[in-house]
Amino acid sequence: MQLADFLKDYVSLTQDAIAVAYRGADSPEATLMYINESYTRLFGYAADDVVGGPASIAHGKDSWRDYNANVIAKFRSGEKQVNTELRCVRADGTRFWASILVFLIEDTGSGGFYTCATFRDISGLKKREAEAAKALEDRDRVLAEQDRMYRELLSTQKRMLSAMNAYPDPFVIYDKDMRLVLSNTAYQKSMSTTPEVITPGMHIRDVLIEAIDCGLIPVPEQGREAFLDDLLSASRVAKKSEDVELADDIHHRMLRSKAENGDWVIIRLDITELVRQRRNAEELQARLLAAIGAYPAPFCIYDGNSELVAWNQSYAEFLTDDPAEIYRGMSLQAALQVGVRNRRYAAAIGREEEWLKEIQTSNEMATPVEDIELAGDIHHRVMRSRSTNGDLVILRLDTTELVRQRRALQQSQERLISAINAFPDPFAIYDKDLNLMTWNPAFVASLTDNPDDICRGMHVTEVLRLAVYNGHVPAARGREEDWLREYTTPHLAIDGVEEFEFDNDNHYRIMRSRAENGELLVLRLNITEAVRQRRALEQYANRLEAANHEITHKALHDQLTGLGNRRYLSEKFQQLSARRQTEGGELAALHIDLDRFKQINDTIGHAAGDHVLIDVANRIRSNVRDGDVIARIGGDEFVILLWVPEGTSRPEALAGALLRDLSKPSCFEGRECRFGASIGVARTPLAEEGDLLTNSDVALYKAKRAGRGQVAIFDRTDIDEMRQTKQLADDILRGLEDREFLPHYQPQVDARTGLVVGIEALARWHHPVEGVLAPERFLSVAGDLNVVADIDRMIFEKAIIECEASFKGLDSLPSLSFNVSANRIQFEEIEKIGQIAAGYSGDVAFELLETIFLEEESDAFLMQLDHLRELGISLEVDDFGSGRASVVALQRIAPDQLKIDRRLITPIETGNNAARLVQSIIDIGHALDIGVTAEGVETAEQARILADLGAQRLQGYYFSKPLCLEQLMTYLKRNRSSLRLA
The missing domain is CATH 3.30.450.20 (PAS domain)
Structure with a gap:
């Protein structure tokens, strides 16, 4: 009766499974004496099937042995009840974890004892413990990986700092x-x-x-x-x-x-040395121009197009009394007209137009030396020469006195001899057989230091030999006889003009003329200064030409890679276009953009980036042919222009070859720089020639949008798509100006009470033609326009104002949450955000996309978030589970609310894997003291399961779709039980 009374009292106190067994003093095993209905439901055995049988029926062999060892040892130590956890076996063979509480009652009469055991199924608890342990292991693994990445980043940073200091x-x-x-x-x-x-x-x-x-x-x-x-x-x-x-x-x-x-x-x-060199060059140029200006005779330079480049004051005064009439760039014809108009050319007076026409049709302007007569019996010797760059250099020597002397000599022999002797330059007369007849002292001094060496009747060859062997002819030194044989040809006695170099860099213009009696007159004019000036001018012109060539090359080429730049590309495009017009064929453009190039600059450094650009340029060069045009038009953008015969597929084949070649890594200082390329191809006649480069850029955009690392070919549909995108972009900008972006609201309810506790403000575009548009219709283009932050700001300001005005009649105001872009958190003035948020009497929260803090998890970003909290703005993580957020990241961000992505909510059912996954996320939120909101709730069953799993807030179409303000107020009034009105 004692045992029966005990069982009756114990069974009434618990709903757990109970089994009572008896073991005699000499029995090897205990026998089941009693089981209750809970035992039958838990193990699947009826009382008639097991009472009287072995008590080990609920245990496997291993667990029974462990059970006996544990329980009996504790009873022997004096304990009256033992608590243990073991795996038990049901009648169908399935195993489960059970918590077992065992009591021992001694049978004093027989020496045996009764054991009373209660069983409770704890499989769910064990599973959650295992999942928690797994989560801790995952956390430790993530922490270890982050620690490794931090050490690598620190090492890279140290290298970068060392390189910078070097x-x-x-x-x-x-x-x-x-x-x-x-x-x-x-x-x-x-x-x-x-x-x-x-x-x-x-x-x-x-x-x-x-x-x-x-x-x-x-x-x-x-x-x-x-x-x-x-x-x-x-x-x-x-x-x-x-x-x-x-x-x-x-x-x-x-x-x-x-x-x-x-x-x-x-x-x-x-650039100190460059500035100093430029300053020296400018000073040298100024000196040269000053020297030209100081030269007493007229001097000028015309370029290859016969346009005036440089001149001195004497030249201007020669042409006109008003120097302002002479200007840089005026044509040679115009200069002649100025001189004619001012009556400077005696031969033109009275026949100006006729004279100008004669000058235009004659070859006089190409004559190296020309004697001209000007008004007032003024005579000039005009000396013309062409520089290597095509410039025409004109030097005028005033020969008025010479002409007058020659005139006087013709009138009187004595005056002629006197004039000859007085003439500062060498002069001589040879007879018809080239024997020396008359000469002046300057002639003697130019040949020898001993006047006795010169005698009447000397043949011209002896005169030349005297000059040569006295060292006065630099060209003959060391080869005197050979030079004499070469120089004394029959042409020596022919009338003409010759420039000749004597010793000490002295230069003479030798002028030969035959008199009527056959005598040869030889006059040497000292033109040393003119030659030296001309030489200086030519050297200066050569330097200018070389500098111009270098400047032109730099202006057309990229300094880093040596490839052409945009200007070069434009010039070559015109040339290829002209070739197409004359030879036929087609033009093609390949627009190349490197993938992952920015990561190389950011992680390895700009030196590595420059190395990659040079390597890429060389790879492109190795794939193209002579005549193809290559240009670097941006940081990592390249363009190739091709002329190809009609019907060939070379542009597409070249694009494929480049894609393969540019996918290979480049080695920089022992490190591999991995990158790739996207290539857009456009070609005539599918693309208009004038739009070829634009269309190749459109094709490049298509290749990037398709996933990068691809070749995309331009077709007409790309233009249509580009126009549609352009139209949408224009519409978005107009919509921003007209404030067409308005908030719509979706309620959030308390998972336990069903009360509306929050409202999320969502952006909608009230398009004047297409109606209300959801973000998926415009968000990607708005992102390209960089106006997402402007739309967020417009929604934020509008919602604060109209909700504050509309919710005044409510007992308690629901919280307002807003999607916010990273740009607003990073760059906009936080104080202004706080001032606007203060305009709403309820709570305000910002929803951050999970990817925001993965990409921007810096101390500066965290400080911005802390500042928002100080202003009373809560933080929520939106779409959790859709990215790569870690538990550590959540701890650093410390949001107030976690919103589970709708894609994780859709498949949940009672007890399935999706429900267990959501349960894990909710547990993480609870462990970090973060509230959990489930969005995308579409059925009552989902709402019930999420409430059981511990989500605090629910949001989705099951409760309400996003509503305009008027619809929202109707919704709240119709559901007074959800949010009481005052």
């Missing part, structure tokens, strides 16, 4: 607020005599003040503050390139570029 020119990075982020040693030394004071965080104004105080930057007369304001003005900062002068005549070229994150990257190249 760079000889100043290099610095300032953030968007103009505070110093990073600089190399050269920059620190250029800004301070104590470089260690230049530290991160300094504002650029403070750095400039330090440089000024150290005397490294000279301050102009305007004063330091005005000078600093000018240096930091928006117009100066926006300059990509600027030359600046530092102390001690040091000159730097400052190159600025702005990164996508707003940082300013500044490189200063030392």
Whole structure:
């Protein structure tokens, strides 16, 4: 009776499965004496089937042995009840975990004892414990991987800093607020005599003040503050390139570029030597021009198009009394007309038009030397020569006196001899047999130091031999007899003009003429100064031509790769177009853009990026043919222009070959730089010739959109699609101006009470023609236009205003949540956001896409989030489970709410894998003290399951689709039980 009473009392106190067994003093095993109905439901055995049988029926062999060892040992130690967990076996053979509580009652009469055991199924608990353990293992693995990545990043950063400090020119990075982020040693030394004071965080104004105080930057007369304001003005900062002068005549070229994150990257190249060379060249040019201007005789230079390039004052005064009539670029014909109009050409007076026509049709302008008579019995000798660049150099010598002397000599022999002797240049007369008859002292001095060496009757060859062996003919030195044989030809006695070089770099113009009696008159005019000036001018012209050639080449070519630039591409395009017009055939354009190139710059450095660009240029060169045009038109953009015969597929074959070749990595300093390429191809006649480059760019965009690493061929549908995209982009910008983007609202309900506790504001475009458009219709194009933040801002401001006005009659205001782009959090003024949010009396939350904090998980970003919290704005993580967020990332962000992605909600059913997955996410949220919202709820069953799993808020079409404000208010009034009205 004692056992029966015990069972009756115990069974009434518990709903657990109960089994009672008895083991006699000499029995090897206990026998089942009693089981309750809960035991039958748990194990599947009826009482008639097992009572009287062995108590081990509910255990496997291993678990029974463990059970006995554990329980009996504790009973022997004096315990009256034992708690244990073991795997048990049901009647159908399935196993499960059970919590077992065992009592021991001794039978004092027989020496045996009764055991009473209660069983409770804890399989679910065990499973959750295992899942929790697995989650902890996953967390530890993720933490270890993040630690490894951090160490690698730190190592890369150290290498980059070392490379920067090894760079000889100043290099610095300032953030968007103009505070110093990073600089190399050269920059620190250029800004301070104590470089260690230049530290991160300094504002650029403070750095400039330090440089000024150290005397490294000279301050102009305007004063330091005005000078600093000018240096930091928006117009100066926006300059990509600027030359600046530092102390001690040091000159730097400052190159600025702005990164996508707003940082300013500044490189200063030392151009001191270049500036000094340019200054010297300008001084030399000024001296040359001054020398030309000081030359007393008229001097001018006309280019290959017969347009005036340079002249001196004498030339202008020769043509006109008003020098303003002479200007750079005027034609030779126009200059002649000015001279004729001012009556400077005696032969033209009274027959001006006729004379000009004669000059145009004659070859006189090509004559190297010409004697002309001007008004007032003025005579000039015009000397013309062509430089290697095609310029016509004209030097006028005033020969008026010479002509008058010759006239006088013809009148009187004595006067002639007197004039000859007085003439400063050598003069001689030979008879018809070329024997010396008459000469002047200058002639003797030009041949020998001993006048006795010259005698009447000497043959011209003896005169020449005397000059040669006295060393007066540089061309004959060391080969005197050979030179004499070559020079003394029958043509020597023919009338003409010859320029001849004598010793000591003296130059003469030898003028020979035959008199009527056969005598040969030889006059040598000293043109040394003119020759030297002409030589200087030619050298200067050659230098100008070489410099022009170099400048032209640089203007048409990319300095890094040596390929053509956009201007070069344009010129070559015109040439290929002309070839197509004359030879037929077609033109094709390949537009190449490197994939993953930015990652190389960001991770390995710009030196690696430059190496890759040079390597890519060489690979492209190796694949093209002579006559093909290659140009680099952007950072990592290249264009190839081809002329191809009609019907050939070479452009497509070349694109395929380049795609394969550019997929191979490039090695830089022992590291592989992996990249790829996307290629767009357009060709005539499918593409209009004038639109060929634009259409190849469209094809490139199509290749990128298809997944990169591909070749895309332009066709007509691309134009239609581009036009549609352009039309949509124009519509979006117009819609922003007309404020057509309005908020729609979707309620969020409490999972336990069904009360509306929150509302998410969603963007909708109220298009004037197409009606209300969801974000999928316009969001991608808005992203390309970089106006997503503007749309977010418009929705935010509108929703705050109209919800504050409309919800005044409610007991408690639901929270308002908004989708927000990363740009607004990073760049917009947070204080302005807080001021707008303060306009709503309820709670305001920002929903961050999971990818935002994966990509922007920096300390600066976290500080922005903390600032939002300080302004009373809650943070929610949207679409959780759709990206790669880690638990560690959640801990760093510490959001107030976690929204499970709708794609994880759709498949859930009671007990299935989807439900267990959602349960795990909810458990993570609870463990991190983060509220959980499930969106995409479409059925009552889903709502029930999610409430059981522990989600706090539910959102989806089961409750309501997104509503305009009027529909929302109707919804709330119709569902008063969900949100009470005052």
